[in-house]
Amino acid sequence: MTAKKAQVDPKQVRKSLLTWVIVGAVIIIATQVGLGTIWREGVVRPLLNALLFLYAYLGQSFIIAITVFTVFLRLLTFPLQVKQIRSTRATSALQPKIKELQKKYANDKERLVQEQQRLYREAGVNPLSGCLPTLVQFPIWIGLFQTINSVLADTPIDLINLGNNVYHGFAAVIDVIPIRGIFLGMNLAEPDPTSIVLPVLVAGTTWLQQKMMTQPSTDSQQAGMNQTMQLMMPLMFGYFTTQFSAGLAIYFVISNIVGVAMQWGVERLDGPSNTVVEAPSGDSKRKEKAANGTRKKVGKA
Amino acid sequence: MRIQKRRGLLALLFVVLAVGLAGCMPRGTGARAGWTALTANEDHIYAVLATGEALALEADSGEVVWRYPLQPPAAPVGCGLPRRAQPEVGEALLGAVYGQPAVLEDEILIGSFDGNLYSLDREAGRVNWIYPVSDGVVGGITVFDGVAYFGAADHHVYALDLETLELTWDAPFPTQERIWGAPAVNEERVYIGSMDQSIYAIDRQTSEQIWSQSVGAAIPGDVVVTDGMVLVGAVDSRLHVLDRDTGEVLWQTERLDGWIWGQPLVIENNVYFASIRGTVYGYGLETREPLWSPISVIGSVRAGPTLYDGQAVVGTNEGRVYLINLESGQTELLYGGPVAEQRGALLSAPIVVDNLIYVGSATGFVVALDPAARIPELWVYPPADGN
Numbered sequence: 001m002t003a004k005k006a007q008v009d010p011k012q013v014r015k016s017l018l019t020w021v022i023v024g025a026v027i028i029i030a031t032q033v034g035l036g037t038i039w040r041e042g043v044v045r046p047l048l049n050a051l052l053f054l055y056a057y058l059g060q061s062f063i064i065a066i067t068v069f070t071v072f073l074r075l076l077t078f079p080l081q082v083k084q085i086r087s088t089r090a091t092s093a094l095q096p097k098i099k100e101l102q103k104k105y106a107n108d109k110e111r112l113v114q115e116q117q118r119l120y121r122e123a124g125v126n127p128l129s130g131c132l133p134t135l136v137q138f139p140i141w142i143g144l145f146q147t148i149n150s151v152l153a154d155t156p157i158d159l160i161n162l163g164n165n166v167y168h169g170f171a172a173v174i175d176v177i178p179i180r181g182i183f184l185g186m187n188l189a190e191p192d193p194t195s196i197v198l199p200v201l202v203a204g205t206t207w208l209q210q211k212m213m214t215q216p217s218t219d220s221q222q223a224g225m226n227q228t229m230q231l232m233m234p235l236m237f238g239y240f241t242t243q244f245s246a247g248l249a250i251y252f253v254i255s256n257i258v259g260v261a262m263q264w265g266v267e268r269l270d271g272p273s274n275t276v277v278e279a280p281s282g283d284s285k286r287k288e289k290a291a292n293g294t295r296k297k298v299g300k301a
Numbered sequence: 302m303r304i305q306k307r308r309g310l311l312a313l314l315f316v317v318l319a320v321g322l323a324g325c326m327p328r329g330t331g332a333r334a335g336w337t338a339l340t341a342n343e344d345h346i347y348a349v350l351a352t353g354e355a356l357a358l359e360a361d362s363g364e365v366v367w368r369y370p371l372q373p374p375a376a377p378v379g380c381g382l383p384r385r386a387q388p389e390v391g392e393a394l395l396g397a398v399y400g401q402p403a404v405l406e407d408e409i410l411i412g413s414f415d416g417n418l419y420s421l422d423r424e425a426g427r428v429n430w431i432y433p434v435s436d437g438v439v440g441g442i443t444v445f446d447g448v449a450y451f452g453a454a455d456h457h458v459y460a461l462d463l464e465t466l467e468l469t470w471d472a473p474f475p476t477q478e479r480i481w482g483a484p485a486v487n488e489e490r491v492y493i494g495s496m497d498q499s500i501y502a503i504d505r506q507t508s509e510q511i512w513s514q515s516v517g518a519a520i521p522g523d524v525v526v527t528d529g530m531v532l533v534g535a536v537d538s539r540l541h542v543l544d545r546d547t548g549e550v551l552w553q554t555e556r557l558d559g560w561i562w563g564q565p566l567v568i569e570n571n572v573y574f575a576s577i578r579g580t581v582y583g584y585g586l587e588t589r590e591p592l593w594s595p596i597s598v599i600g601s602v603r604a605g606p607t608l609y610d611g612q613a614v615v616g617t618n619e620g621r622v623y624l625i626n627l628e629s630g631q632t633e634l635l636y637g638g639p640v641a642e643q644r645g646a647l648l649s650a651p652i653v654v655d656n657l658i659y660v661g662s663a664t665g666f667v668v669a670l671d672p673a674a675r676i677p678e679l680w681v682y683p684p685a686d687g688n
Contacts, residue, residue: 155414156399156439156481157336157663159521160603160618160648163536163560163577174518174537178478178496 043143045165051151055179056172062152063183066247070254077136078262085266088213090125148247152181154189181247188247195242198249203238205256210234212263335397335414336648337661340404343654347402347409347423348682350665353394355411355421356682360654363669363680367426370394395419400441400483401650403449405463412438412451418461432461440523441483445505450491452480458493458503470508476501478519482533483564485526492545494520494533500541502531502548512548516541522605523564530586532572534561540574542586552589557582563605563650566613568627573613575602581615581625581632593630598623599637604650609658609672616647616660624672635677636660636670644668644681 030038050072054065074081097119105112120126146161153159159178166173181188192198210230241249338349345366346358357366370393396415403410408429411419414437420429436455443450448469449461457473458480477497484493490511491503496519502511518537525532530551531543538557543550559578566573571592575581579600583592600617606625607614613625614635621637635658645664652659657679658670669679 155397156521156603157334157648160562160577160601163562164601168558177519177536 039143040165043139044146045167047140047143048147048150048162048165049167049170051147052166052170052173052176052179055151056176060176060180062179062181062188062247063250066148066250067254070251071258073140074255074258074262080136081259081262082266085213085263086270087125089270090123091120094119094123094125144251145244145248148245148251149189152179152189152245152247153177154181154187158189183246183250186246188250189245191242191244192246192249198246198253199238199241202241202249202252202256203234205253205260206237207231207234209256209259209263212260212267334663335399336646336663337665337667338398338401338411338649339652339659339661339667340402340409341652341654341659342404346652346654346659346667346669347404348661348667349395349398349402349411350661350667351397351663352665353396353398354665355395355409355426356667357423357426358667358682360657360659360669363667363682363684365682367424369421369426369428371426396437399439399481399649400451403442403444405444408463410442410444410449410463412440412442412453414439414454416453418442418449418451420463430466432466434459436479439479439481443484443486445486450484450486450493452476452482452484452493452495454479454481456480456495456497458484458491458501460491460505460508472508474501474503474508474510481521483523485524485531487526492524492526492531494522494524494535496521498535500524500531500533500543500548502545514543514548514550516543516550516553521560522562525565525567527567527586532565532567534563534565534574536560538576540565540572540582540584542572554582554584558595559601562603566606566608568608571627573606573625573627575606575615577601577603579617581606581613581623583627583630592627596625596630596632598632600646603648607651607653607658609651609653610656614651614653614658616649616651618646618648618663620644620647620662622647622651622658622660622670635672636668641668 051065051069054068055062058064058068098116101112101115101119105115150158150161150165153162162177186193207230210233214226214230237252241252334351335349335353336351340347341360344360346360348356348358350356355369358364359366395411396413396417398411398413400412402412404423406423408423409421411421413419416434416437418432418434418438420431421427422429434453434455436453438451438453440452444463447463449463450458451461452458453473456476456478458476459473460469461467462469474491476493476495476499479496480493481496482494484491486492486505489505491505492500493503494500498517498519499513499515500520501513503509504511516533516535516537516539518535518539520533520535522534526545529545531545531548532540533543534540538560539553539555540557540561541550541553557576558580559576561574562577563575567586570586571583572586573581573583575598579598579602581596581598581602584590585592598615598617599621600619602615602617604616609624611627613627614622615625616622619637620641620643622635622641624633624635625631644666645662647660648663649661656671656673658672659667660670661667665683667682669681670677671679
């Protein structure tokens with residue numbers, strides 16, 4: 001009896017090697033230059049100068065600048081977003097098969113994992129790839145939090161940060177400082193004075209986006225978790241909005257709206273997903289075949 | 302049942318995470334931190350810390366003479382949730398303070414970003430009075446002939462009679478943008494720079510505008526008036542020198558490496574100033590030429606140099622203090638290192654009293670330095686032992 005030779009996918013090896021090279025390069029640069037410098041030069045300064053550039057050349061309106069900036073950022077991450085949407089849909093479509101495997105290998109966890117991986121590989125799906133756009137957006141959110149306050153420069157400390165981060169050759173900035181950060185009587189550098197309008201808008205649009213992005217799951221546990229996330233994420237972002245500058249809240253609203261539009265566009269292009277949906281309660285009578293259903297139907301399940 | 306339990310736990314985790322994170326984030330105006338602003342007379346150092354506490358300290362020992370408010374604020378729960386309700390105005394912490402307070406015979410005047418001008422009793426640290434303005438007071442207060450002159454973020458210049466607490470002008474003098482710098486005042490005029498890119502010369506008695514001159518860039522700092530000239534730095538990274546009588550631009554430096562924010566220091570026919578990118582410059586006012594090659598220091602210099610025994614003292618946002626020989630431009634690091642860096646950025650102007658230098662950090666430390674001593678650090682408030 002001969003041992004079965006492990007099959008190595010050269011494409012996968014190249015991918016892994018590239019990942020490790022990137023990780024190694026980041027570690028070497030971080031130790032040499034410092035994480036703070038990387039963060040400042042790689043995230044904060046480009047974001048800040050891009051926002052200032054848009055403000056300077058788009059009628060010196062912060063709202064227009066932040067809108068164009070947000071759309072631009074979303075377009076930049078559009079390929080990742082599409083990948084995420086398709087990956088989520090594909091993973092969702094595999095749920096019945098996964099469930100079968102779970103039943104079949106209920107007593108053999110190792111085999112179950114192997115079979116699941118094989119299933120994903122054959123379907124060309126990486127379940128973790130769905131997290132990538134969200135991970136990419138995290139540094140943008142944090143960078144924007146710092147950037148928006150600096151650009152609006154409501155306090156001397158913010159203005160110092162602005163002065164230290166503006167590119168030296170960026171002459172147009174001289175004419176536009178201080179930035180006019182008033183919109184509908186609201187100071188965009190401060191939290192929404194009503195504590196209601198923007199938090200509700202942020203929570204509402206986050207909920208809508210979450211609802212559209214969440215694919216139905218055959219796993220009742222997963223479905224339950226999805227429902228919780230769908231409720232908690234909007235509440236959390238809504239609460240954050242009462243603490244953050246209104247400028248950042250506006251970024252969230254626009255970003256969510258663009259995200260919803262993208263989701264809708266991709267769904268229109270790809271057509272509805274074919275998934276057996278199970279209610280979180282696990283009641284089999286409430287199972288609904290969504291093969292011909294729209295997102296609306298899925299949502300009702 | 303198990304699923305519901307998990308969902309409940311997840312929900313709880315989210316709520317805790319949200320509240321915790323939000324507590325760590327800066328909030329609205331009221332909670333905005335300033336930096337430590339210092340002023341002094343012969344015996345005492347007066348400091349308003351970034352926390353909003355005001356202090357009088359013995360200049361030679363750093364001992365606390367008085368503290369306002371009397372009861373230190375309760376330690377916050379977690380990152381930012383207060384432990385108790387805020388006390389009434391007059392007992393509460395001051396809002397963020399950025400400008401140098403003015404010391405008078407009996408009182409100290411402090412302009413705050415919370416939109417009030419505070420008068421504290423110089424001996425006891427009690428609030429004498431509070432004058433409300435419609436927006437934050439960022440710059441320092443200049444007192445001349447019993448009148449306090451200051452600009453505010455509401456775009457106006459105020460002249461407040463300290464006896465009657467009424468405006469000496471019919472109305473505050475309007476500009477087009479917020480004012481963050483302190484005015485320079487003489488017998489006849491008040492000179493002030495605005496973020497609307499202009500410098501204004503205002504009749505001190507009537508508040509009529511005598512002249513205004515645009516320098517083409519926002520002016521965040523203080524103006525200096527000297528023999529026939531008005532000097533000011535701006536965000537175009539230049540120092541502008543104007544004719545004091547007409548406002549005509551006499552000359553301006555070339556575009557330097559960073560914004561010029563701090564008050565220029567004029568000694569005889571020379572001017573010394575620094576950029577927020579950490580370069581110190583010296584120019585001859587008549588020759589209009591650099592006195593020496595620009596000096597690079599580590600960190601941003603927000604406040605202008607202060608004169609100390611023929612040398613300029615500058616503090617940086619890296620917590621360092623440098624002494625610069627005005628003749629040669631030779632530079633010496635007086636105070637620095639990891640401890641200094643840990644104590645925070647030095648963003649307000651150092652002050653000099655009796656051959657000692659005092660600096661205040663953005664995290665609320667006041668440090669007395671004796672350049673003649675082998676170890677320059679004389680005392681630190683708050684002291685390491687917490688007393």
